[in-house]
Amino acid sequence: MYQIKTYNAIAQAGLDAFTTDYQLNQSDEPDAYLIRSVDLHHQALPKSLKVIARAGAGVNNVPLEAATANGTAVFNTPGSNANAVKELIIALLIIASRNLMAAANYSAQHTEADVSQRTEHDKTKFNGTELLGKTLAVIGLGHVGSLVANAALGLGMHVIGYDPYLSADAAWNIAKQVQRADSIETAVKNADYVTVHVPKEEDTLNLLGAPELAAMQPQVQLFNYSRGGIVDNGAVLDALKAGRLAHYYTDFGEPRIANHADITVTPHIGGSTIEAEINGATQAAQTIMTYLETGNVQYAINLPTLNVPFNAAYRFTVIHQNVPNMVSQITQKLAAAGLNIATMANAAKKQTAYTIIDVDDLDHESSQQLIDALNKIPAVNRVRLLINH
Numbered sequence: 001m002y003q004i005k006t007y008n009a010i011a012q013a014g015l016d017a018f019t020t021d022y023q024l025n026q027s028d029e030p031d032a033y034l035i036r037s038v039d040l041h042h043q044a045l046p047k048s049l050k051v052i053a054r055a056g057a058g059v060n061n062v063p064l065e066a067a068t069a070n071g072t073a074v075f076n077t078p079g080s081n082a083n084a085v086k087e088l089i090i091a092l093l094i095i096a097s098r099n100l101m102a103a104a105n106y107s108a109q110h111t112e113a114d115v116s117q118r119t120e121h122d123k124t125k126f127n128g129t130e131l132l133g134k135t136l137a138v139i140g141l142g143h144v145g146s147l148v149a150n151a152a153l154g155l156g157m158h159v160i161g162y163d164p165y166l167s168a169d170a171a172w173n174i175a176k177q178v179q180r181a182d183s184i185e186t187a188v189k190n191a192d193y194v195t196v197h198v199p200k201e202e203d204t205l206n207l208l209g210a211p212e213l214a215a216m217q218p219q220v221q222l223f224n225y226s227r228g229g230i231v232d233n234g235a236v237l238d239a240l241k242a243g244r245l246a247h248y249y250t251d252f253g254e255p256r257i258a259n260h261a262d263i264t265v266t267p268h269i270g271g272s273t274i275e276a277e278i279n280g281a282t283q284a285a286q287t288i289m290t291y292l293e294t295g296n297v298q299y300a301i302n303l304p305t306l307n308v309p310f311n312a313a314y315r316f317t318v319i320h321q322n323v324p325n326m327v328s329q330i331t332q333k334l335a336a337a338g339l340n341i342a343t344m345a346n347a348a349k350k351q352t353a354y355t356i357i358d359v360d361d362l363d364h365e366s367s368q369q370l371i372d373a374l375n376k377i378p379a380v381n382r383v384r385l386l387i388n389h
């Protein structure tokens with residue numbers, strides 16, 4: 001029986017996806033965590049933990065180095081909530097261009113019986129502009145950014161994108177009318193609206209700070225539905241004060257931007273739709289089951305992709321550092337145990353490598369000794385033995 005520990009509100013459909021070989025929230029020695037935004041940085045990861053699946057995109061809440069050192073694979077569910085974020089950004093573009101928040105606040109304050117005459121007089125204050133023909137800069141053209149860019153084209157906007165690390169897969173999804181910029185400054189220079197869709201990592205902290213805000217034309221509306229810290233809130237406050245920015249919309253509040261007339265903060269709801277939560281939870285559950293039962297890896301954050309059909313009777317999986325001579329040390333241990341390798345595969349991602357070895361015959365008595373011997377190889381983080389049922 002595999003043990004799963006869940007954090008946050010996980011859609012029931014995802015929990016229901018687990019087969020009867022899985023128990024939820026019953027053990028202090030979980031094989032897997034199924035999470036959303038819980039911050040795991042200040043928790044020790046149990047040695048039993050083989051996999052963390054984040055239902056959603058951002059993994060800045062997961063201590064990736066500690067997980068790798070613990071031999072814990074970390075996955076997210078790419079694209080599962082991208083449409084939800086896209087639709088919210090489109091809604092915000094319309095809200096922003098039509099002064100919708102201020103207009104609705106006005107009506108909430110004027111409830112007198114004969115309001116209509118006053119309304120007809122005052123409504124010019126809320127005159128909007130149309131999105132047709134305006135320019136949107138999209139910083140980050142992955143799952144969310146590409147959908148936003150394409151949808152904005154559909155509204156008749158000019159779209160200019162910036163993403164120096166765009167994957168080939170992502171590039172296929174971007175309409176050819178989206179102009180490519182080679183710097184943030186170029187992307188935002190002529191934009192009426194700027195939206196940012198990048199992961200929160202060390203090199204994306206303050207990605208939009210004072211210099212980038214200074215490169216924008218006055219009266220830009222800025223959206224940050226990525227993470228707090230990617231846009232420098234201090235620089236935003238300065239730009240608003242200087243009249244260089246019209247409005248800032250973000251999903252990530254902090255005290256200094258609360259209750260500001262030109263800042264709209266939503267409570268991290270970008271991915272909060274029923275559909276997105278079901279997509280993320282079911283994708284995460286599938287990922288956990290595949291990884292625990294076959295060791296196969298697709299789109300992990302801290303491991304290379306390695307997919308080998310599990311046809312043999314037994315499978316060893318080894319997470320180890322990406323240093324020379326590892327494969328030969330591993331195969332020597334198997335040879336010393338008298339094992340004949342049926343299939344072997346190895347791949348690396350940055351400092352971490354992953355090896356899968358399939359064998360058909362295994363003496364159960366000596367298998368634990370072999371696992372211990374493999375675990376003793378310096379630079380090995382975790383060894384698992386899987387049995388093909």
Ligand SMILES: NC(=O)C1=CN([C@@H]2O[C@H](COP(=O)(O)OP(=O)(O)OC[C@H]3O[C@@H](n4cnc5c(N)ncnc54)[C@H](O)[C@@H]3O)[C@@H](O)[C@H]2O)C=CC1
Nearest residue numbers: 057058140141142143144163165166197198199226270271
């Ligand atoms: N508000 C919310 O509820 C949600 C927030 N998010 C946030 O949005 C982020 C993006 O989500 P996805 O598009 O699904 O991720 P993704 O991984 O598909 O796309 C991210 C893109 O950012 C690009 N990128 C990385 N560094 C960059 C840089 N310095 N400059 C420009 N581009 C850069 C990457 O090349 C990639 O194409 C997530 O990491 C998460 O933090 C995602 C979903 C929901």
Ligand SMILES: O=C(O)C(=O)COP(=O)(O)O
Nearest residue numbers: 036037056057058271272
């Ligand atoms: O997927 C993401 O990165 C999100 O920000 C969504 O977070 P959530 O699952 O709603 O806590």
